[in-house]
Amino acid sequence: MIRRTLLVAALSALAAPAQAQTYPTRIVTIVVPFAAGGPTDAVARLISEAMAKDLGQTVVVENAGGAGGTIGADRVAKARPDGYTILLHHIGMATIPTLYRRLPYDPVNAFAPIGLVTPVPMTVIARKDHPAASFTDLIAWIRATKENVNLGNAGLGAASQLCGTLLQYLLQTPMTAVPFRGTGPAMTELLGGRIDLMCDQTTNTTEQIRAGAVKVYAVTVPERLAALPDVPTTAEVGMPDLAVTIWHGLYAPRNTPEAVIARLSRALQAALKDEKVIGRFAELGTMPEPAERATPEAHRAHWMAEIAKWRPVLQAANQYAD
Numbered sequence: 001m002i003r004r005t006l007l008v009a010a011l012s013a014l015a016a017p018a019q020a021q022t023y024p025t026r027i028v029t030i031v032v033p034f035a036a037g038g039p040t041d042a043v044a045r046l047i048s049e050a051m052a053k054d055l056g057q058t059v060v061v062e063n064a065g066g067a068g069g070t071i072g073a074d075r076v077a078k079a080r081p082d083g084y085t086i087l088l089h090h091i092g093m094a095t096i097p098t099l100y101r102r103l104p105y106d107p108v109n110a111f112a113p114i115g116l117v118t119p120v121p122m123t124v125i126a127r128k129d130h131p132a133a134s135f136t137d138l139i140a141w142i143r144a145t146k147e148n149v150n151l152g153n154a155g156l157g158a159a160s161q162l163c164g165t166l167l168q169y170l171l172q173t174p175m176t177a178v179p180f181r182g183t184g185p186a187m188t189e190l191l192g193g194r195i196d197l198m199c200d201q202t203t204n205t206t207e208q209i210r211a212g213a214v215k216v217y218a219v220t221v222p223e224r225l226a227a228l229p230d231v232p233t234t235a236e237v238g239m240p241d242l243a244v245t246i247w248h249g250l251y252a253p254r255n256t257p258e259a260v261i262a263r264l265s266r267a268l269q270a271a272l273k274d275e276k277v278i279g280r281f282a283e284l285g286t287m288p289e290p291a292e293r294a295t296p297e298a299h300r301a302h303w304m305a306e307i308a309k310w311r312p313v314l315q316a317a318n319q320y321a322d
């Protein structure tokens with residue numbers, strides 16, 4: 001039996017480089033660890049079209065939401081390391097290692113980074129009939145309303161939850177978190193007035209803000225956005241520490257052949273130069289990462305630095321990590 005296992009291992013090792021040279025020969029799946037219709041889904045669908053053009057293969061998006069993005073990440077962590085199942089995730093890949101003490105996968109070593117995709121700003125928004133006319137009014141309302149504030153997010157590890165945790169920590173005021181499988185479904189509840197507040201990415205909020213379907217109070221980046229020129233920054237409204245940009249990256253399962261990772265990185269870099277991608281990102285308040293950051297090396301360096309950066313912040317704010 002051992003001889004047969006060794007023979008199979010030797011043959012598959014010999015086959016790996018050949019497979020890598022012809023990769024991709026069938027559909028590539030990008031797993032999004034949040035529900036359809038949210039910001040992560042929007043980014044995935046945009047780059048998948050452009051990557052398909054470069055790869056000469058269909059690239060499909062599969063939504064696997066729940067548990068703050070860890071269910072979808074686990075799906076890819078356990079996928080065959082052949083480049084046909086990859087993960088699009090965001091800053092959660094840097095916060096989940098601190099936020100979760102037990103996971104069914106190794107949140108760092110189960111993945112091979114492919115490249116960074118886009119750094120997305122966040123917006124503090126509320127239901128459109130909210131009484132607060134300004135960020136200052138909103139803070140006063142939160143302080144007065146406390147646990148009766150329904151704050152939507154996408155679960156522990158989500159960008160929306162991270163921003164909500166920071167807001168509660170900076171105000172030292174606990175609110176009631178209402179988790180969803182993504183901020184697509186959370187936005188539906190906000191539009192219906194069934195939750196009060198959310199901190200969500202511009203890739204999901206810009207069009208609702210422009211349509212007047214939600215109230216917006218601030219953007220969480222140092223400079224105002226060309227896509228939302230009338231929205232003040234959190235620094236302008238007196239809360240400079242509510243500063244968070246949601247970076248996104250593509251990941252393959254560990255042990256995916258280097259040549260496959262390199263081919264995927266090249267397809268990602270081509271997608272980030274695609275005019276339609278650039279234009280749509282700009283409409284949604286973001287932009288593509290430069291080609292030199294859409295590489296495995298740059299992605300890994302940024303990812304490791306972000307894990308180290310957020311660990312102390314999350315440990316300090318952990319009473320709000322709902």
Ligand code: MLT
Pocket residue numbers: 034035037038039040041092153154157158159160161181182183184201
């Ligand atoms: C989040 O982390 O809040 C996600 O971006 C939500 C989503 O993509 O649905």
